[in-house]
Amino acid sequence: MMSVAATDRYAKVIEVSKRVRWEIDRDVIRGRNFDFSKTFLPSGLSLADELTFLSAGDKRLLSQVQGRTYACMFGLVERFIGAKVLDVSRQHWLGDQVALEALVRLTDEELKHQELFRRLEAMMAAEMPAGYVHTADANAVAQAVLSKSTWAVLALTLDIELFSQAHYRASIAPHDDLCGLWKDVFLFHWREEAQHAILDEIELAAEDGRLSPAERDAAVDDLIALVGAVDGLVQEQAAADAAYFAKIAGRPFSDAEREQIEAKVLKAYRWQYIVTGAMEPRFQKALFGLLDEKQSQRIQNALAPLTYAVPEQPEAMPLAA
Numbered sequence: 551m552m553s554v555a556a557t558d559r560y561a562k563v564i565e566v567s568k569r570v571r572w573e574i575d576r577d578v579i580r581g582r583n584f585d586f587s588k589t590f591l592p593s594g595l596s597l598a599d600e601l602t603f604l605s606a607g608d609k610r611l612l613s614q615v616q617g618r619t620y621a622c623m624f625g626l627v628e629r630f631i632g633a634k635v636l637d638v639s640r641q642h643w644l645g646d647q648v649a650l651e652a653l654v655r656l657t658d659e660e661l662k663h664q665e666l667f668r669r670l671e672a673m674m675a676a677e678m679p680a681g682y683v684h685t686a687d688a689n690a691v692a693q694a695v696l697s698k699s700t701w702a703v704l705a706l707t708l709d710i711e712l713f714s715q716a717h718y719r720a721s722i723a724p725h726d727d728l729c730g731l732w733k734d735v736f737l738f739h740w741r742e743e744a745q746h747a748i749l750d751e752i753e754l755a756a757e758d759g760r761l762s763p764a765e766r767d768a769a770v771d772d773l774i775a776l777v778g779a780v781d782g783l784v785q786e787q788a789a790a791d792a793a794y795f796a797k798i799a800g801r802p803f804s805d806a807e808r809e810q811i812e813a814k815v816l817k818a819y820r821w822q823y824i825v826t827g828a829m830e831p832r833f834q835k836a837l838f839g840l841l842d843e844k845q846s847q848r849i850q851n852a853l854a855p856l857t858y859a860v861p862e863q864p865e866a867m868p869l870a871a
Contacts, residue, residue, distance in 0.1 A: 559752060560652040563745045567655050570741040574666050578738050579731065584677060588729040590617025594721040597818040600862055603807060608799055612811075615682070615795045616818065617732055618674045619787055622684045623823065624739070625667030627710055630692035631746075632660035634703045637696075638753050656749055659742045670735065679798040685786040694779060699765075701757050702772035705837055706780075708750035711743050713827035751836050758840045770845045774852045777824065781856065784823055788816035820859035828853050 572578060584590075589610050593599040596616045598609040635657050642650040675682070695703055718740040722733060761769065792812035796803050803811065827833055838846045 556752060557646055557648050559748065560646070560649045563652045563748050564648070564655060567652075567659070567742070567745050570745075572738045572741070574662065574669065578666065578734055579669070582731045584673060584731055585729045586614060586677060588732075589613045589725075589727060590729050590732045591620055592721045592725050592728060594861065595620075595717060595818065595822050597814055597821065597861055600817075601810060601814050603810075608801075611799060612795055612815075614678070615791050616815070617729075618671070618678065618682065619684070619791055619819075620822070621667050621670045621674075621735065623787075624714070625664050625671070626684075626686055626688045626691055628660045628664050628667075629688040630695040630703070631707050631710070632657050632664070633692060633696060634700070634707065635660070635749075638700065638704070638757075641756070652749055653753075656746050659746070663739060663742070666735065666739075681797055682794050683790045685790050686783050691783070695776060698772040698776055699769040701754070701761060701766070701769035702776055704750060704754040704757055705769075705773050706776050708747060708754055708836060709827035709830070709833050711747040711750055712830045712833045713823075714743050715740055715747065716826055716830055717822070747832075754836060755840070766840070767845065770841065770848060774849060777852060780824055781820065784819035785816060788812060788819050791815055817859045820856050821861065824853070824856055825859045828856075 575581075587610075591613045593609070593613070596609075596613045598604065598612045598616075601609070601612075604612065635653050639650055639653040639657070642653065671684075695706070714736075718736050722728065722736050725733070758766065789812055792808070792815045795815075796808055796811060837849075841849070
């Protein structure tokens with residue numbers, strides 16, 4: 551039976567969800583188009599400033615290519631997040647109806663976010679040169695992720711929803727020189743994702759309580775496999791985005807420069823989609839608080855080869871949510 555304290559947390563999420571609720575056209579797009587004279591993804595995430603041979607215009611264009619992928623990536627992951635939350639909600643179908651309402655609201659918001667990111671991709675495709683490729687299929691990725699244990703999927707989901715908040719607060723919100731529409735998208739996204747992360751924490755802890763030690767140990771292996779799959783995904787997207795950028799930049803790059811661009815985009819994507827989440831103190835507390843020392847070390851060992859992706863001169867990143 552759900553505790554009164556847990557029910558109260560679900561109720562608070564519902565209250566805030568109703569208060570911050572937004573609509574795509576009325577509140578976010580508002581008849582606007584993207585301003586391609588402005589930066590999209592800030593340098594603290596794009597790492598464009600680490601490519602010292604790029605001009606200011608080159609860096610702005612690279613921020614727009616990465617910003618397009620950033621929106622696509624959130625649309626992609628929300629496909630499996632929504633499906634998993636619907637699955638998890640069955641624990642409450644004939645139980646705590648407050649909890650069920652909170653999870654149904656989360657699913658509704660994730661479906662709205664997917665629609666938003668589809669709209670944005672269509673808008674950017676109409677304005678940017680042809681040739682951009684999003685390398686991953688959302689349904690194929692979702693099927694692969696959902697084949698893993700619920701514990702591992704919830705842990706990955708919490709990681710994603712916490713790093714999205716950290717990115718907005720530390721790197722997107724402080725910049726007044728970004729494209730207004732692009733920035734607003736992630737302002738409104740952040741407002742709802744903040745509530746989703748609370749539900750992720752509750753459901754991850756509840757799922758952990760249902761596992762035997764052997765099942766938890768297997769779930770750790772699943773989480774490590776998911777991190778590896780994310781890294782494979784970003785490697786493919788980094789190669790595609792680097793090639794697209796070099797094609798549309800309007801000036802030639804040497805072979806050595808092309809290699810540097812691809813390596814830096816991959817570093818940026820590992821920073822954005824893996825390392826910032828792994829470093830987030832709230833995520834570390836939620837995850838490692840469930841694990842023994844050997845399990846924690848296995849995860850840290852899996853992440854160690856990716857820690858190089860911390861920026862050379864990172865912006866202040868107040869990761870605690």
